[in-house]
Amino acid sequence: MKQYLELLEETLTTGCLKGDRTGTGTKSLFGRQIRFNLQAGLPLVTTKRLHTRSIIHELLWFLKGDTNIKYLNDNGVSIWNEWATETGELGPVYGAQWRNWKGVEGESYDQVTALIAGIKNNPDSRRHIISGWNVADLPDETKSPQENVANGKMALPPCHLLYQWYVAEGKLSGSLYIRSNDLFLGNPYNTCSLAIFTHMIAQQCDLDVGEIIISIGDCHLYSNHFEQAKIQLQREPKALPELIIKRKPDSIFDYHFEDFEIVGYDPHPHISAPIAV
Ligand SMILES: Nc1nc(=O)c2c([nH]1)NC[C@@H]1CN(c3ccc(C(=O)N[C@@H](CCC(=O)O)C(=O)O)cc3)CN21
Ligand SMILES: O=c1ccn([C@H]2C[C@H](O)[C@@H](COP(=O)(O)O)O2)c(=O)[nH]1
Numbered sequence: 229m230k231q232y233l234e235l236l237e238e239t240l241t242t243g244c245l246k247g248d249r250t251g252t253g254t255k256s257l258f259g260r261q262i263r264f265n266l267q268a269g270l271p272l273v274t275t276k277r278l279h280t281r282s283i284i285h286e287l288l289w290f291l292k293g294d295t296n297i298k299y300l301n302d303n304g305v306s307i308w309n310e311w312a313t314e315t316g317e318l319g320p321v322y323g324a325q326w327r328n329w330k331g332v333e334g335e336s337y338d339q340v341t342a343l344i345a346g347i348k349n350n351p352d353s354r355r356h357i358i359s360g361w362n363v364a365d366l367p368d369e370t371k372s373p374q375e376n377v378a379n380g381k382m383a384l385p386p387c388h389l390l391y392q393w394y395v396a397e398g399k400l401s402g403s404l405y406i407r408s409n410d411l412f413l414g415n416p417y418n419t420c421s422l423a424i425f426t427h428m429i430a431q432q433c434d435l436d437v438g439e440i441i442i443s444i445g446d447c448h449l450y451s452n453h454f455e456q457a458k459i460q461l462q463r464e465p466k467a468l469p470e471l472i473i474k475r476k477p478d479s480i481f482d483y484h485f486e487d488f489e490i491v492g493y494d495p496h497p498h499i500s501a502p503i504a505v
Contacts, residue, residue: 254448269468293327351395360386399438469493
């Protein structure tokens with residue numbers, strides 16, 4: 229995870245002081261990229277313990293097309309609670325756009341089903357994309373997440389908004405554009421999630437895994453994460469764990485939490501940090 233730690237250090241030492249929507253304040257850089265070879269292990273941060281349970285459940289929740297936090301909460305995951313309405317709704321966020329993008333006539337597009345068919349049938353295609361940036365459903369930044377949901381809009385606009393996969397020499401690589409990335413809390417989730425998603429797609433399409441590439445627009449450290457970032461930078465990274473998927477489910481939609489095992493994850497202790505809402 230050298231690249232992640234280098235980016236953390238660069239942001240901490242050279243980032244521009246910048247205000248933000250949450251009123252917290254950040255150090256920020258614009259336009260950075262990190263990449264990981266999935267053959268070298270699962271790119272999980274080892275300089276603090278990550279809650280992989282939350283990451284796996286969140287990915288399965290996206291794939292269900294679900295946009296209500298009930299499934300997450302029932303599984304002990306609370307990472308989306310701050311943005312939901314009293315009934316748990318988040319509006320047409322990731323799951324809705326991935327599985328049920330609405331066309332002008334009200335027709336529905338399932339981007340995930342199309343992606344798997346595309347990779348299986350035409351691996352050389354340069355159109356293996358999932359986009360979350362549906363302009364018609366974007367929220368009004370002057371209103372609260374809950375008000376936006378009441379108006380039929382997303383609680384938050386997608387941060388990880390453009391995915392692309394690429395097949396060459398029997399290997400599947402994944403690339404992700406993140407327009408705004410909370411380097412301490414969000415980025416480790418986004419990296420791990422893309423890695424696991426890429427392993428799942430590769431398994432479904434009988435491919436090996438290649439690389440993942442994360443491209444970031446506004447790359448920021450919140451001012452109340454500076455001390456936590458410094459602690460992490462003093463720690464020595466450990467060996468990467470490995471992801472085992474215990475069976476091959478019938479489709480990309482049939483994975484269960486119990487199908488995933490992360491072996492050899494021996495990180496430094498967890499470092500807690502407040503989330504900017
Ligand atoms: N400011 C901010 N940063 C984010 O990363 C973020 C948002 N907002 N809003 C939407 C989603 C929600 N995500 C989140 C939310 C909370 C944690 C978090 O608090 N993580 C803790 C552990 C909490 C847990 O898993 O139960 C951590 O230490 O990693 C991480 C990602 C990513 N996104
Ligand atoms: O997957 C995610 C989701 C969210 N984030 C972070 C990035 C920002 O800190 C906030 C979103 O605030 P905006 O004002 O809408 O940019 O959430 C992330 O890093 N990863």
